[in-house]
Amino acid sequence: MLGYSRAQGMALGILIALVIVAPGVLYPVFVMKVLCFALFAAAFNLLIGYVGLLSFGHAAFFGIGSYVTAWTAKNWGLTPELAILLGGLGGAVLGLVFGWLAIRRQGLYFAMITLALAQMVYFFCVEAPFTGGEDGIQQVPRGRLFGVFSLQNDMAMYWVAAAIFLAGFLLLHRVVHSPFGQVMKAIRENEPRATSLGYRTDSYKLIAFVISTFMAGIAGGTKSLVFGIATLTDVHFSMSGEVVLMTLLGGLGTIFGPVVGALVVTGMENYLAPFGAWVTVTQGVIFIACVLAFRRGIMGELGALLKIDL
Amino acid sequence: MRAVTQYANEPTEESGGRHGVSEIILETKELTRAFGGFVAVNGVNLKVRAGTIHALIGPNGAGKTTCFNLLTKFMPATRGAIRFAGRDITRLAPAEVARLGLVRSFQISAVFPHLSALENVRLALQRARGNSYDFWRSERVLGVFDARARALLEDVGLADFVNVQAALLPYGRKRALEIATTLALDPKMMLLDEPTAGMTHEDVDRIVALIGRIRAGRTILMVEHNLSVVEGLCDTITVLTRGSVVAEGDYATVSRNPDVIAAYLGTADG
Numbered sequence: 021m022l023g024y025s026r027a028q029g030m031a032l033g034i035l036i037a038l039v040i041v042a043p044g045v046l047y048p049v050f051v052m053k054v055l056c057f058a059l060f061a062a063a064f065n066l067l068i069g070y071v072g073l074l075s076f077g078h079a080a081f082f083g084i085g086s087y088v089t090a091w092t093a094k095n096w097g098l099t100p101e102l103a104i105l106l107g108g109l110g111g112a113v114l115g116l117v118f119g120w121l122a123i124r125r126q127g128l129y130f131a132m133i134t135l136a137l138a139q140m141v142y143f144f145c146v147e148a149p150f151t152g153g154e155d156g157i158q159q160v161p162r163g164r165l166f167g168v169f170s171l172q173n174d175m176a177m178y179w180v181a182a183a184i185f186l187a188g189f190l191l192l193h194r195v196v197h198s199p200f201g202q203v204m205k206a207i208r209e210n211e212p213r214a215t216s217l218g219y220r221t222d223s224y225k226l227i228a229f230v231i232s233t234f235m236a237g238i239a240g241g242t243k244s245l246v247f248g249i250a251t252l253t254d255v256h257f258s259m260s261g262e263v264v265l266m267t268l269l270g271g272l273g274t275i276f277g278p279v280v281g282a283l284v285v286t287g288m289e290n291y292l293a294p295f296g297a298w299v300t301v302t303q304g305v306i307f308i309a310c311v312l313a314f315r316r317g318i319m320g321e322l323g324a325l326l327k328i329d330l
Numbered sequence: 331m332r333a334v335t336q337y338a339n340e341p342t343e344e345s346g347g348r349h350g351v352s353e354i355i356l357e358t359k360e361l362t363r364a365f366g367g368f369v370a371v372n373g374v375n376l377k378v379r380a381g382t383i384h385a386l387i388g389p390n391g392a393g394k395t396t397c398f399n400l401l402t403k404f405m406p407a408t409r410g411a412i413r414f415a416g417r418d419i420t421r422l423a424p425a426e427v428a429r430l431g432l433v434r435s436f437q438i439s440a441v442f443p444h445l446s447a448l449e450n451v452r453l454a455l456q457r458a459r460g461n462s463y464d465f466w467r468s469e470r471v472l473g474v475f476d477a478r479a480r481a482l483l484e485d486v487g488l489a490d491f492v493n494v495q496a497a498l499l500p501y502g503r504k505r506a507l508e509i510a511t512t513l514a515l516d517p518k519m520m521l522l523d524e525p526t527a528g529m530t531h532e533d534v535d536r537i538v539a540l541i542g543r544i545r546a547g548r549t550i551l552m553v554e555h556n557l558s559v560v561e562g563l564c565d566t567i568t569v570l571t572r573g574s575v576v577a578e579g580d581y582a583t584v585s586r587n588p589d590v591i592a593a594y595l596g597t598a599d600g
């Protein structure tokens with residue numbers, strides 16, 4: 021189903037079960053945070069893992085989603101689903117412009133351009149009158165889903181966030197296992213060959229980029245409703261770095277890796293928070309360990325061990 | 331060195347097609363490419379007749395691969411013009427050239443390593459049918475191409491490797507896969523860059539037989555160092571040294587040319 025093998029289907033079943041059980045065991049707000057970052061990382065993974073594009077500025081799309089959702093929910097009183105959808109569209113529009121500018125460049129140049137553009141977005145958010153500068157947009161109301169169901173209660177919000185995560189996750193997987201996804205992989209594997217077969221590779225990359233930034237925007241928008249706040253942290257460079265870390269740690273180009281990576285990184289930040297700077301140090305060490313020893317990441321290594329693609 | 335350009339003895343029939351066979355499908359005018367001060371391809375005028383196998387030979391660094399890059403627009407020409415199938419393609423993008431039916435292979439085998447042989451071929455079939463942008467559909471719709479892809483793989487002797495990852499195929503098989511993928515586009519003209527390089531004798535024989543079979547209805551321009559392959563397959567040979575054409579004609583004519591003997595046969599033992 022949906023391009024999952026049997027083993028992957030079972031892994032998906034476990035994931036869904038965990039999403040259902042998790043809020044009974046852990047703080048729902050924490051799990052929601054993990055889910056938002058998991059979707060963000062899965063969106064990022066679509067590019068790095070399946071097209072071979074390294075975006076160093078993905079915080080821009082997460083952040084713009086966060087601001088757009090927060091602003092429209094607060095100032096226009098939009099219902100949460102519409103506000104989040106607009107957040108996603110914000111990410112997509114920005115992605116279209118940035119992708120169009122960056123995709124003509126290859127490799128490291130692509131990464132550098134996305135980074136530079138994301139820095140511009142950051143400074144824009146610092147200065148712009150409607151983003152609230154250092155304070156961000158605070159006290160964002162969660163509102164009522166479809167104008168009916170109040171999300172004030174954390175568990176109500178949780179089911180919405182879980183549904184968004186699962187829908188996004190499945191959609192990204194469908195993209196990877198579509199006729200389009202097949203071409204994405206061909207471009208990742210050998211772009212000149214794809215060109216020689218007549219594929220206009222830049223348009224495929226751009227579409228993949230926009231799908232990814234749309235999902236990043238959705239993730240950011242959901243996050244801003246969960247916490248009731250959109251801040252500069254969401255667009256900050258370190259957020260771009262974090263999503264790279266999550267994806268790398270979980271496993272580039274794996275299905276479940278970004279989710280596991282998001283869980284581990286967010287968990288570390290939460291539970292190691294009392295140790296202050298040690299979080300950053302630990303992250304650095306993990307990052308280095310991944311690059312040196314576990315290139316395939318957690319799910320990549322596990323998959324290799326079990327001989328299945330996870 | 332004398333810049334003798336010995337053209338084929340046969341009557342020129344480029345405009346005619348009156349005899350049905352000699353239409354020029356690919357033509358370059360003063361094709362030139364410089365890298366900084368170094369001129370890798372220098373004023374090449376090439377005419378390839380439709381339906382023929384045309385060889386481009388010459389010593390290492392002569393500019394053969396660069397020519398291919400120019401013809402398929404993977405590299406812009408510094409100067410000169412290219413016409414293909416009655417169209418000026420000098421300013422087209424590489425993907426557009428491929429869509430017109432001028433499809434290249436690469437000197438270093440070009441497959442999609444982590445995809446299966448079947449998926450490799452299907453990618454070519456899928457492009458032609460134009461649903462390749464459908465990101466919302468299941469890849470199972472690609473199943474409609476499986477039969478054709480299998481037939482193509484069988485055709486190049488890869489029937490037993492359909493589901494094998496391309497990266498795991500032996501070198502000769504990779505080249506065969508590359509040809510099957512190119513053939514899947516049913517191109518008017520194929521450019522093959524050293525299709526037999528680095529192969530065992532058996533593999534060379536297999537590829538030669540394959541090229542002999544697939545030539546029907548199309549034109550092939552190939553770079554080839556193995557002169558016995560050239561002799562057996564090619565109708566016309568163009569010899570390139572240091573970026574310039576030094577001779578052209580059939581095998582007998584070209585192999586008698588003193589410049590060729592000096593520049594090519596003398597340095598590389600074919």
Ligand SMILES: Nc1ncnc2c1ncn2[C@@H]1O[C@H](COP(=O)(O)OP(=O)(O)OP(=O)(O)O)[C@@H](O)[C@H]1O
Pocket residue numbers: 365370388389390391392393394395396397437
């Ligand atoms: N991108 C490039 N930049 C600079 N010089 C190049 C480039 N590509 C090719 N050259 C130079 O142009 C010359 C011709 O190279 P080319 O690859 O076309 O030769 P070739 O005839 O295909 O040789 P071989 O038989 O070894 O494949 C060489 O001297 C090469 O170093």
Ligand SMILES: [Mg+2]
Pocket residue numbers: 394395396437
């Ligand atoms: Mg070459």
